[in-house]
Amino acid sequence: MSQLASQNAPSSKSSRELSIESELVQIIQSSTILRGTLNERQNTCGKSTCRCLDGDGHPALYLVLRKADGSLNQIYVGKRRQREIVEAVENFQRVQTLLDELSTLRWKRLKRR
Ligand SMILES: [Zn+2]
Numbered sequence: 001m002s003q004l005a006s007q008n009a010p011s012s013k014s015s016r017e018l019s020i021e022s023e024l025v026q027i028i029q030s031s032t033i034l035r036g037t038l039n040e041r042q043n044t045c046g047k048s049t050c051r052c053l054d055g056d057g058h059p060a061l062y063l064v065l066r067k068a069d070g071s072l073n074q075i076y077v078g079k080r081r082q083r084e085i086v087e088a089v090e091n092f093q094r095v096q097t098l099l100d101e102l103s104t105l106r107w108k109r110l111k112r113r
Pocket residue numbers: 044045046047050051052053058
């Protein structure tokens with residue numbers, strides 16, 4: 001094996017790197033990931049007799065994503081989909097955290113050479 005190939009061999013990865021990789025694969029294969037921020041707002045329904053007119057709105061959840069041009073993309077998240085969407089957003093954040101840690105470990109390993 002050439003020196004370059006052996007430096008990239010899996011055996012040179014730390015056990016933490018291997019465990020991050022397997023967690024990443026597991027999340028990506030078994031769940032949905034979604035980039036965005038969850039935002040709860042108090043909506044008014046428009047009925048003239050409803051309590052929401054007194055300032056006590058109906059809580060409504062939105063998934064918000066800032067687009068490259070700075071404008072906002074948003075989707076109303078109904079009660080039925082709430083759990084699934086909250087989980088998908090959390091999965092995205094977990095994947096991002098794991099990727100950051102993995103990259104930091106690889107930087108350290110490269111610098112040691
Ligand atoms: Zn109302």
